[in-house]
Amino acid sequence: MPELLGQKSVLITGCTPGGIGHGLCHEFHKQGLHVIATARDLSVLKELAAQGMSTVQLDVTDPISIKKCHKIVTGLTGGRLDILVNNAGRTHTHPALDLDIQDVRTTFETNVFGVMAMVAGFSDLLIEAQGLVINVASLAALVPYAFGSAYCASKGAIVSYSRTLRQELRPLGVRVMVCMVGTVKSNIHNRVHRSLPENSVYQPIKEVFQKRLTFVNNNSPYDTESFSRELVANSLKKEVPWLFRSWVGRPDWFYYGGLAWLLWWGSTLFGEWVVDYVCWRMFELWKLENLRSRVEELHDEQPSKFE
Template sequence: MPGPAPGQKTVLITGCTPGGIGHALCMEFHAKGVHVIATARNPAVLEDLGKLGMTTLALDVTNSESIKTCHAAVEKLTGGKLDILVNNAGRTHTHPATDIDIDDVRETFETNVFGVMAMCASFADLLIAARGQIINIASLAAITPYVFGSVYCATKGAVASYSRTLRLELKPFGVRVTVAMTGTVRSHIASKTHRTLPEGSIYQRVKEIFEKRLTFSQNNATVDTKTYARKLVRNALKPEWPLVLRAWFGRADWFWAGGWATKVWFATWFGEWLLDSVMYRMIGMKKLEGVLREEERQKKLR
C-alpha cells in the first residue's frame, strides 16, 4: 500500500466513487502534492486513483467496524497523524414530507449525519496529533427550503449545527472545522431519478413538478465538479490566520461554493421570507395552488 513521503500532508476523503465530489477532491488534493487516502464502500471502484499513487481503502461510514478497521490502517500508514478529514459521503433524499418512509429516512440520516459524527469521533486522535482540519460537506439545503427535500435538508442542517459546536470543542486542540455550504454541483449520484410518488400522494396532482425536482440540482446553475473541488482544496490548503483576518486570507469556517451559493448567502441577509418566496415559485408550487383552486371550483359546480 503506497504511503505518504516524509513530511507530506495527508487527507482522508469519504465517498470517492467516480463521478462525484469526493473523486474530484481526490484528484485535486493529489495534484497539490497531498497524499490522498480515498475511500468507498467498494474500493474496486477506486482503481484509477490507486494507479496514480493514492491509498485506497474500504470504508462504510454507517458501520462501526468498518470505521475502526479504516482508522487502524490510516494510523499505521501515517504514523499516527491525519492532516485533513473530508466527510463527503452522502445520500440524496427527494420525497414530499407527507410521503416519507421512516426506515428510508433513517438510512439517509445514518449516512449524512451519524456517519459524519462517527468519523469525527473516531479520527479525532489522529487529527489532534497533526493539529489538522475537518471539512464537513454540507449543502445550501441546510438553510434553504428545498421543496420535496425536507429529509435531505434536515440532515444537512444537522451537519451544519453539529459542525459549529465541534469547531469550538476542538479549537483548544488546534483542529479547525470547516463547513462546506455546497450549492448545485455536477454529480452522478444527484442525477438518479429512482424515487417515485406513492399512490395516493397529495402531490400526484402535480407529478411532473416532483419528477422535474428530482434532477433540479443538475439543471440549475450547476457547477462543474472539478471547478468546485479546485476552490475547496485551495481554501483547505491556505495558511492559518488570526480570527479577525481569517475570512479574507485564511481557511474559511464557512465555505460557500457551487451553483446558487453566492445568491443564497446574500439572501440570508434579508430574512427567510426571500428564500421561501424564491424556492416556492422556482419549484412550481404556485401551479399546485392553481390546481387546488380549480378542484374547489369544480366541487362547487357539482
C-alpha cells in the same frame, strides 16, 4: 499502498467516480498531499490507486469498517491525519408527507451519524496533527428545498453539529471547515430516484416532482473539477484570526457552487422571506394551490347543477 510518512495527509470519504469526493482526491493529489481515498466498494478506486493514491475500503455507517480504516491510516501516516473530509452522502428526494421513515433513517445514518462516527473515530490522529475537519454540507440546510425535507434536515444537522464541534475541538488545536455546497454536477443525483405514491396529494403536479429529481444537474451546476479546485485551495490557506477568515486565510464557511452566492446575498440583504418566495416560484408549488382552488370552485358549483 504507499507509505509516505511525514507527508501531509488527507482522508476523503465517498470517492466513487463522478462525485465531489473523486474530484477532491485528484486536486489534493495535485497539491502534493498523501491522499487516502475511501469507498464502500474498493474496486471503483482502481484509477486513483494507479495514480499513487492510497485506497481503503470504508463504510461510514459500519463501526467495524471505521476501526479497520483507522488502523490502516495509522500505519500509512505514522499516527496522524492532517485533513479529514467527510464527503460521503446520500440524496433523498421525496415529499415530507410521503416519507418512509426507515428510508429517512438510512439517509441520516450516512449523512449525519456517519460524519459523527468518523470525527470521533479519527480524533486521535487529527489531534496529533493539529488537523482540519472538512464537513460537506449543502445550501439545502438553509433553504426550503421542496421535496427534500429529509435531505435538508440531514444537512441542517451537519451545520449545527459542525458549529458546536468547532468550539469543542478548538482548544485541542483541530479546526472545522463547513462546505455550503450549491449546485455541483455529481452522479449522486442520478442514483436513487423515488416515485410518488399513488395516493400522494402531490400527484396532480407529479411533473413538478419529476423535474425536482434532476434539479441540481439542470440549474447552473458548477463542474466537479472547478468546485474541487476552489475547495482545496481554500482549505490549504494559512490560518488567520477568526475575525478575518471571511476575507483572507482559510474560511470557516465555504460557499461555492451554482446559486451559492445568490442565496448568501439574498438572505443577508433581504432576509428569509426572499428565499422562501424564490423557492416557492422555482419549485412551482403554486400550481398545486391553483389546482386546489379550482377543485374547490367546482365543488361549490356542483350543487347548482341539480337545483
